[in-house]
Amino acid sequence: MEQQNEEKIMEFYDACTELQNAKLILADAKIGKILKCVTSSGELFAAVGQCLVNFNFESEFRKAQVQKDSASLYFALPNDRSKLVALVFSILSACDTHQLDLHSFIKDFFTNDSDDMSYGFLNFVHKVVFPFRDVLCAMVGVGEIGAVQEETECDDEECEVCQDDENEENEYDVVGSFFADVTTILTRIKEVVKDDLKTKQDRKEEIFITIDALFQAIEFGSLKMMNALVISLYYLLKPVKSVRFYKTELEERFAKFYGQLED
Numbered sequence: 001m002e003q004q005n006e007e008k009i010m011e012f013y014d015a016c017t018e019l020q021n022a023k024l025i026l027a028d029a030k031i032g033k034i035l036k037c038v039t040s041s042g043e044l045f046a047a048v049g050q051c052l053v054n055f056n057f058e059s060e061f062r063k064a065q066v067q068k069d070s071a072s073l074y075f076a077l078p079n080d081r082s083k084l085v086a087l088v089f090s091i092l093s094a095c096d097t098h099q100l101d102l103h104s105f106i107k108d109f110f111t112n113d114s115d116d117m118s119y120g121f122l123n124f125v126h127k128v129v130f131p132f133r134d135v136l137c138a139m140v141g142v143g144e145i146g147a148v149q150e151e152t153e154c155d156d157e158e159c160e161v162c163q164d165d166e167n168e169e170n171e172y173d174v175v176g177s178f179f180a181d182v183t184t185i186l187t188r189i190k191e192v193v194k195d196d197l198k199t200k201q202d203r204k205e206e207i208f209i210t211i212d213a214l215f216q217a218i219e220f221g222s223l224k225m226m227n228a229l230v231i232s233l234y235y236l237l238k239p240v241k242s243v244r245f246y247k248t249e250l251e252e253r254f255a256k257f258y259g260q261l262e263d
Contacts, residue, residue, distance in 0.1 A: 088132035
C-alpha cells in the first residue's frame with residue numbers, strides 16, 4: 001500500500017476512534033470528519049461504494065432493529081461485512097444530513113431505557129462506529145494501524161516550492177473539471193426526474209431540493225457539503241429507474257475525482 005493511501009486510512013481510523021471522546025452535542029462535526037475521510041480516500045471510497053451496490057438501506061435498517069423483549073428494542077449490525085459497512089455508512093450519512101436524528105436514534109436503541117445520553121452515545125460509538133471502522137480497514141487490507149514514517153523533505157527548497165505551485169495548479173484543473181461534469185450530470189438528472197411519470201411528486205421535490213443544494217455546494221466550492229448531499233441523492237434516486245444511467249455516471253465521476261486526487 002502506498003504511503004499516502006495508508007495515511008488517509010489512518011486519518012479515517014483516528015477520526016472514528018476520536019468519536020468516543022466527543023460530546024454528543026459536537027457529534028455532527030465528528031461524524032462529518034469520518035465521512036470526509038472516507039470520501040477523500042480512493043480505497044475507502046471504492047470499498048464503501050462496492051458495499052452500497054444493490055444495498056437496501058430501509059430494509060436493512062429495519063432488520064437491525066431487534067425486539068429484545070415485549071417492550072424494548074436494540075440495534076444489531078448484520079453479520080455480513082458488506083452490509084455492515086453499507087448500513088453504518090448510510091446511518092452516518094443520514095445523521096450528517098439530518099435525515100436521521102442522532103439523539104432520537106441513540107435514545108431509542110443505545111441508552112438501555114435510561115436517560116443517560118452520554119452512556120448511550122458511547123454505546124453507539126463502540127457498537128456501531130468501531131465495528132464499521134475495523135471492518136472497512138480490513139477490507140482495504142489494513143489489519144492493524146501502524147505509524148507511518150514521515151516523508152523525507154526535499155533538500156532543494158526552490159525545487160520544492162515550484163513543485164507545490166505545479167501541484168496546486170493541477171489540483172485546481174481537476175476540481176474545476178469535476179465541478180463542471182457534476183453540474184452537467186445533475187442538470188440532466190433533474191430534467192429526467194421532472195418528466196418521470198412514475199415518480200411521486202413528493203419524491204421529486206426531495207430530489208430537486210437536494211440537487212439545488214448540490215449546485216450551491218459547487219458554487220461555494222465545498223467538497224464536504226457535496227459529499228454529504230450526494231449520498232442522500234443516491235438514496236433518493238434509487239427507486240427512479242429512468243435515471244439509473246446518470247446515477248451510475250455520477251458515482252463514477254466522484255470515484256474518478258478522488259482517484260485523481262490520490263495520484
